Amino acid sequence: MSGPKPDRRAFLTARPFAHRGLHGAGVSENGMTAFDAAIAGGYGIECDVRLSRDGVAMVFHDAKLDWMTAASGPVAERGAAELESIALRDGGGVPRLSTLLDRCADGTPLLVEIKIDHGRDIAPLCAAVADALARSSAPSVAVMSFHPLAMRWFARHAPDAVRGLVVTQQDKPKWRGWIERALALALARPDFIACDIRDLPSPFAAAFRQRGLPVLTWTVRSAADRARAAAHADQIIFERVDG
Template sequence: MSGRPDTDVLTARPFAHRGLHGNGASENGMAAFRAAIAAGHGIECDVRISRDSVAFVFHDDDLGRMTGRAGPIADQDGAQLDGARLPDGGAVPRLSDLLALCDGMTPLLVEIKTNGWRVAKIAAAVAQDLDAWPNAPVAVMAFNPLVLRWFVLQRPRQLRGWVVSQQNKGLMRRWAERALALWLAKPDFLACDIRDLPSPFTARMRSRGVPVLSWTVRTPDDQARAARHADQIIHELGRG
């Protein structure tokens, strides 16, 4: 990984999945992110893009589950989304607001969510926000290797990871996906489904010096498995 950022930031502390939510704090909301920072955890979040190319911290394609509004997030402008409210009463955060909260101190995993193969707009929007914090401990990651390919070509020094799950996939499909993703994305790390561990693939990558994070760790058994077969966890432990 010569010339790339140091990956030690990925293994130094656990990452709270969508923030330390529960106990009244909504997932991917500022209260959950503040709770994660207070607990000394890193933060994992999801990012989608508004119609006018603003990066918002939000998991679902549709607004309904978390805000009660109907329709895709991509169909609303940033100013409209600023008025949406999560179940805990907080706003849907902009990525720029979360970066300011982390203040270049708290490690942050930004999972970029896409539909289909057109990725340039959301990748560029995330990169623009990250450019304001050039020395912050931030990594981008995605299931879609084309997102990571954009960063390979446009922001090659950005720490990046491939999110992978082998669930409900045959051997040939798994092999083909891996080969293509590793060639396109050149990931600095993997974020692996806890259900897939142990895995010869992740063991091989770890032997090559590629850290493996495991998601989503929810139980003591998950935690013990990750301790044996991964380098750090993305978790919902202790959630209320």
């Protein structure tokens, strides 16, 4: 007789996640140096992905290159090879998601946040991420997004992917937040949520945990944040505060 089926979400709570890698002190966020530092420290990794002009999932947060590199203009207007050659502030290039997945083949937990700008078609980026995941041997990877339709895409087209909904109540009236969350949950059907630390404690997060589903929280930066997270969430997405 076979034993109980392992929980495919167990890696989500196994260790803290370094937000955009373990960056700071001259190490750029979402760069391979930051990701390698997180792996060396025994942490999981959270990253952001955007789509290159030629349809490759690239690890970068902003829609434009201006803030994190000496280049300018939209990420979406550059090819993958060109993006890899553009230096971040610490000198490393903009990584492909596939490169980071290779680094996580040892079992390092990875959260891939899919960045969708307002009005853009979600399918090309979701498909590029799904393709990278299908080609990877990394065993502990989840996708997540603020955009519920991105997670709905994965539910339909890559249902084996662990998927999460990123949520925040900041700058939203309570009634609007309640309606948005209810609709987002119905669309996304997430395996977990990633909740803004500023919103905790939250009846929404508490109800999600009562259903036996993991609640992660971002972005944890202080001892007070860690204490709040310990009481109201299952794992943290953190940044070290060292400049």
